[in-house]
Amino acid sequence: xxxxxxxxxxxxxxxxxxxxxxxxxxxxxxxxxxxxxxxxxxxxxxxxxxxxxxxxxxxxxxxxxxxxxxxxxxxxxxxxxxxxxxxxxxxxxxxxxxxxxxxxxxxxxxxxxxxxxxxxxxxxxxxxxxxxxxxxxxxxxxxxxxxxxxxxxxxxxxxxxxxxxxxxxxxxxxxxxxxxxxxxxxxxxxxxxxxxxxxxxxxxxxxxxxxxxxxxxxxxxxxxxxxxxxxxxxxxxxxxxxxxxxxxxxxxxxxxxxxxxxxxxxxxxxxxxxxxxxxxxxxxxxxxxxxxxxxxxxxxxxxxxxxxxxxxxxxxxxxxxxxxxxxxxxxxxxxxxxxxxxxxxxxxxxxxxxxxxxxxxxxxxxxxxxxxxxxxxxxxxxxxxxxxxxxxxxxxxxxxxxxxxxxxxxxxxxxxxxxxxxxxxxxxxxxxxxxxxxxxxxxxxxxxxxxxxxxxxxxxxxxxxxxxxxxxxxxxxxxxxxxxxxxxxxxxxxxxxxxxxxxxxxxxxxxxxxxxxxxxxxxxxxxxxxxxxxxxxxxxxxxxxxxxxxxxxxxxxxxxxxxxxxxxxxxxxxxxxxxxxxxxxxxxxxxxxxxxx
Amino acid sequence: xxxxxxxxxxxxxxxxxxxxxxxxxxxxxxxxxxxxxxxxxxxxxxxxxxxxxxxxxxxxxxxxxxxxxxxxxxxxxxxxxxxxxxxxxxxxxxxxxxxxxxxxxxxxxxxxxxxxxxxxxxxxxxxxxxxxxxxxxxxxxxxxxxxxxxxxxxxxxxx
Numbered sequence: 001x002x003x004x005x006x007x008x009x010x011x012x013x014x015x016x017x018x019x020x021x022x023x024x025x026x027x028x029x030x031x032x033x034x035x036x037x038x039x040x041x042x043x044x045x046x047x048x049x050x051x052x053x054x055x056x057x058x059x060x061x062x063x064x065x066x067x068x069x070x071x072x073x074x075x076x077x078x079x080x081x082x083x084x085x086x087x088x089x090x091x092x093x094x095x096x097x098x099x100x101x102x103x104x105x106x107x108x109x110x111x112x113x114x115x116x117x118x119x120x121x122x123x124x125x126x127x128x129x130x131x132x133x134x135x136x137x138x139x140x141x142x143x144x145x146x147x148x149x150x151x152x153x154x155x156x157x158x159x160x161x162x163x164x165x166x167x168x169x170x171x172x173x174x175x176x177x178x179x180x181x182x183x184x185x186x187x188x189x190x191x192x193x194x195x196x197x198x199x200x201x202x203x204x205x206x207x208x209x210x211x212x213x214x215x216x217x218x219x220x221x222x223x224x225x226x227x228x229x230x231x232x233x234x235x236x237x238x239x240x241x242x243x244x245x246x247x248x249x250x251x252x253x254x255x256x257x258x259x260x261x262x263x264x265x266x267x268x269x270x271x272x273x274x275x276x277x278x279x280x281x282x283x284x285x286x287x288x289x290x291x292x293x294x295x296x297x298x299x300x301x302x303x304x305x306x307x308x309x310x311x312x313x314x315x316x317x318x319x320x321x322x323x324x325x326x327x328x329x330x331x332x333x334x335x336x337x338x339x340x341x342x343x344x345x346x347x348x349x350x351x352x353x354x355x356x357x358x359x360x361x362x363x364x365x366x367x368x369x370x371x372x373x374x375x376x377x378x379x380x381x382x383x384x385x386x387x388x389x390x391x392x393x394x395x396x397x398x399x400x401x402x403x404x405x406x407x408x409x410x411x412x413x414x415x416x417x418x419x420x421x422x423x424x425x426x427x428x429x430x431x432x433x434x435x436x437x438x439x440x441x442x443x444x445x446x447x448x449x450x451x452x453x454x455x456x457x458x459x460x461x462x463x464x465x466x467x468x469x470x471x472x473x474x475x476x477x478x479x480x481x482x483x484x485x486x487x488x489x490x491x492x493x494x495x496x497x498x499x500x501x502x503x504x505x506x507x508x509x510x511x512x513x514x515x516x517x518x519x520x521x522x523x524x525x526x527x528x529x530x531x532x533x534x535x536x537x538x539x540x541x542x543x544x545x546x547x548x549x550x551x552x553x554x555x556x557x558x559x560x561x562x563x564x565x566x567x568x569x570x571x572x573x574x575x576x577x578x579x580x581x582x583x584x585x586x587x588x589x590x591x592x593x594x595x596x597x
Numbered sequence: 598x599x600x601x602x603x604x605x606x607x608x609x610x611x612x613x614x615x616x617x618x619x620x621x622x623x624x625x626x627x628x629x630x631x632x633x634x635x636x637x638x639x640x641x642x643x644x645x646x647x648x649x650x651x652x653x654x655x656x657x658x659x660x661x662x663x664x665x666x667x668x669x670x671x672x673x674x675x676x677x678x679x680x681x682x683x684x685x686x687x688x689x690x691x692x693x694x695x696x697x698x699x700x701x702x703x704x705x706x707x708x709x710x711x712x713x714x715x716x717x718x719x720x721x722x723x724x725x726x727x728x729x730x731x732x733x734x735x736x737x738x739x740x741x742x743x744x745x746x747x748x749x750x751x752x753x754x755x756x
Contacts, residue, residue: 560697
C-alpha cells in the first residue's frame with residue numbers, strides 16, 4: 001500500500017452496498033481521474049466497518065477521517081475539498097449525539113471506544129479480494145509459524161491454553177475439540193467451517209467472510225495440520241452471494257501463492273479447501289445436520305455419540321468450527337495464548353462479535369471483550385434507545401435465546417452468565433426492544449420461526465413447538481386463559497428435555513424467558529384482554545381524539561379501506577368495524593390526534 | 598400439479614448439469630442449485646430427470662427439495678418481492694410492510710400474481726439490519742421501508 005499517498009476506503013459490506021457504495025466508488029474513481037490523481041490516491045473497497053447505522057462509510061487514510069452517510073453525489077466534493085485542498089467535509093462527519101461535537105476519527109466515537117477487534121481485525125482495513133493486503137497485516141504468518149516451528153500437539157496446547165470457546169453458540173472449548181479429532185486415526189479426515197449463519201438478526205460470520213476471507217482459510221489450514229486432515233470444506237448459505245464470491249477469490253489467490261494445495265510453504269503439508277452450499281435450513285447449523293446436508297441429504301440431525309470427531313463427513317473424523325472461531329485462531333498463534341487469555345472474563349476468554357440491531361441508535365457489528373456488560377453495549381456503544389423511548393428488553397441468542405430485562409443490564413456478558421440469566425450467547429445476535437414491543441408477540445414470532453425450521457424428525461420439536469405457537473397465537477387474539485400460561489410452561493419444559501438436537505432443546509427459551517420476566521404482560525393479555533404495547537391487533541382499536549383533530553383529512557385520504565369519515569375542518573371518526581388496523585392514519589397524523597386504545 | 602413436458606433442449610441441459618457433478622448422488626444439493634439457477638424453479642419433471650441421472654429415487658430428490666426453503670417447486674414472479682422477516686426487521690415493522698404488499702397485490706406469501714409479475718416471499722435476515730426493515734426485489738435492496746412506501750415501490754415495476 002506504500003505506493004499511494006492517500007487511500008480512500010469504502011465499506012463494501014452488504015448493508016453499505018445496498019446503499020450504493022459501489023456507485024460511490026465509481027464516482028470517486030472518476031473524480032480522481034478527472035483531477036489526474038490516479039497515481040496518488042487509491043480507492044479500496046473493504047469489508048464491513050461495523051457502523052451500519054451510519055452507512056455508507058468512507059474512510060480516508062492516512063489522516064483517519066471517517067465520513068458517514070456518504071452519497072454517490074458527494075464524491076466530487078470529497079476529492080476537491082479533502083484530497084486536493086486538505087479540508088475536511090464537515091457535513092459528512094459524524095456528530096456525537098450527546099454533545100453535538102463533530103468527530104472525525106472513529107476511535108473517539110462512543111461506538112468504537114470500547115471495542116477490541118480481534119475477529120474483525122481486518123474488516124474495514126483491507127481489500128478482501130487482495131491476498132497481499134492480508135499478508136501485509138501478518139496474514140499467513142501463523143500458518144508459517146505452525147508448520148515451521150510447532151508440532152500439531154503444541155498448536156493444540158496453545159489453543160487449549162488460550163481458553164477459546166466455540167463462537168457458534170455452543171461455547172465448547174476449541175482446543176479440546178481439535179484434540180479429539182486429532183486422536184482419531186483414519187486414512188481421511190476433514191476440517192469443516194460452519195458458515196450457515198441462520199440466526200435472524202446475526203450477520204457477523206458473513207461480515208468476516210466478506211471482509212477477511214483469508215483469516216478463515218488460514219485457520220482451517222492450521223486446524224488441518226493439527227488433526228492430520230488435508231481437506232477442508234466451507235459450508236455456506238446460498239443466500240450470501242457476496243461472501244461466496246469473495247471466498248472463491250480468496251481460495252484461488254491462496255492456491256496461487258502456495259498457501260493452499262500441496263506442500264504448503266515447502267513443509268510437505270497438503271491442504272485444500274472446497275465449498276458446499278446450504279439451501280436455507282436453520283437446523284443445518286447443528287453439526288450433525290450440517291454434515292448430512294454436505295452429503296446431499298436432508299439436513300436432519302442424528303444422536304451424538306458418535307461425535308463428528310469420530311465419524312463425521314463421509315463417516316470420517318471431522319472437526320466443525322464456526323467462522324468467528326476460526327477467525328480468532330491466527331491471532332492466538334501470532335500473539336500467543338497468554339496474550340489472548342488475558343482478555344475476557346474468567347471462563348470466557350477473548351472477545352465476542354455481536355450484531356446489534358432493533359430499536360437502538362447505533363445498529364451495527366461490534367466486537368467487545370467477554371465480560372462487557374449489557375449496559376455498556378446498549379448505552380455506550382449502541383448509543384441508547386431509538387427516539388428516546390424506554391428500554392424494555394434485549395433478546396440474545398436468536399430463536400434459541402431469551403429476553404433479558406432492565407435487571408440484567410449490569411450482567412457481564414459471557415457464555416455462562418447468559419445461560420444463568422435464562423438466555424444464551426448463540427451466535428451473537430442482540431436485538432433491542434422498547435416499550436412498543438409486545439413480549440407475547442415476540443415469543444410468538446420466534447416460535448413461528450422454530451415451527452417453520454423444525455426438521456420434523458423428533459416429535460417434541462415437530463409437534464410441541466406447533467402447539468406452543470398455537471397457544472401464543474390464541475393469547476394474542478385475546479382468547480387465552482390463565483391455564484394456558486401453565487400449559488405453556490409445562491410444554492416448554494417437556495420439549496426442552498426430550499428433543500433430539502439443539503434446536504428443540506432451546507426453542508422454548510423465548511417463551512420461558514418472557515414468561516419469567518414479563519409475566520404481568522401475559523396476565524394483561526389473558527385477563528384484561530389488553531396489549532399495553534399496542535401490537536396485538538385484535539386487542540386494540542384506533543381512535544381519533546376529537547379535541548386534537550383539526551379535520552385536515554390527511555388520515556382519511558391515506559386510509560387504504562376508506563373507514564375514516566368526517567367533514568373538512570371537523571373532527572373525523574374511524575369506523576372500527578371496517579378498520580384493518582394498519583396504522584397508516586396514525587403514521588400520517590401531524591397533530592397526534594390518533595391513538596391506540 | 599399439471600404435467601409439463603420438458604423440451605428436449607431442457608432435458609439435455611439437465612443431463613449436462615448432472616454430468617458436470619459426475620452423476621454423484623452426494624452432489625444432489627449442488628445439482629439442484631444449478632438446476633434452479635437455470636430453470637428458475639424445480640417442477641416435478643425436473644426432479645424426475647435428476648433422480649434418473651444421479652441414480653437415486655425420486656422420493657429422495659423430492660425429500661431434499663421440500664426440506665430446504667431455498668428450493669421452490671413453483672415459478673417465482675418476474676419481480677420476486679422478498680420481505681426480510683429477521684428479528685431486526687420484525688421489530689422495526691416488517692410485518693406491516695408485508696401485510697401491505699399482500700393487500701396491494703392480493704396474493705398470499707409464497708404465491709405469484711395472476712399476471713406472473715410479482716411473487717411475495719419472506720426471507721430471514723439479509724444482514725442489512727442497519728437498513729431495517731428491508732425489502733428486496735430481484736437484486737435491488739430497499740431499506741427503511743414503511744407501509745406507506747409500498748404503493749410507490751410497486752408502481753416502479755408496473756410500467
